[in-house]
Amino acid sequence: MIHQTRINAHQKLLSGFRLDGFLVTKLSNIRYLTGFSGTNGICLITNSDAIFISDSRYEQQASQEVSAASIHIGKGFLPEKLKELSCLPDGKNIGLEADSLSYGQFRRLKDLLPGVRWQPQEKLVEQLSISKSEEEIGSIQLAAEFTDKIFLQLIDLIRPGVRECDVAAEILYRFKKMGADNSAFEPIVASGHRSALPHGVASEKEIEEGDLVILDFGCVVNGYASDLTRTVVVGKASDEQRRIYEVVRTAQQSAIQVIRAGISCSELDATARNVIREAGYGEYFGHALGHGLGLEVLGEPRIAAETDSSLPENAVITIEPGIYVPDLGGVRIEDDVVVRVDHAELLTHSSRDLIEIS
């Protein structure tokens, strides 16, 4: 039922773009529209039809998961099945996902169906999925609860001499043990000078006394991701570490406070960025304030200065300001929130006080 509603909404969108159909190739979008959770599939949505194609490994799974589209089994390059089914006549305007198809695949597609007028599009299905149903929010909430639990356990685990990769391995293992589908991404564990790398995937570096440690991790439940960052200090925080931490915390809090349905992404980004700039650390906050969260961990919209769109009710986003000072280290605090009519509802609840691990 839910998938039929989503496919209908997508069909409505197509007519607005003057498209006769749309080839969905990005797996998270296929899952959103059809329910299919496997790793190989395509879906063609036309004004009157929805056709799903996978390979024989997924025949049974597709019949269990896919309800609102007809199911076909192909092999090799799946669009060949579309040609076999004659469902793409010459002259039709068919949208495709420019950010999911490789150039090689696009060339094969053009050679296979030369009469079709392929129209590259960006983030079409993603626009539909920004606002979440309560069921989707429930899955993200569960993933967020798992993530909060792991954070508490990490506080006991982190001490001088433990390697970043040991911490990352524990995160992956414990998520699986807890019953999550998977880790949402390769955990970031970045300590000491490495914490100044905004995306410092765990290395073999040992955590040392005095280090700031950025922990950024999340898991997937029912296909939906959580994404949490906390920064802790091993031992007593220096005055500057504490100062940076408080600036980041204030920036995050000020952004969360202004969240409401209809606020523009750029305004939200500016709210946090101004706090950091006024504290004198503007040049050390280089990335966007946050991103959408759902079937994709880095989903739409980007909460950034250049994003003009506004946030709809029930969008789920992250708010994750950071300050990264070369040689000194970095601090990032990230939480997951639901955009409600007049406030933000937090899904992650780990403490945002500065934790000094002794």
Ligand code: ZN
């Ligand atoms: Zn994160």
Ligand code: ZN
């Ligand atoms: Zn994030």
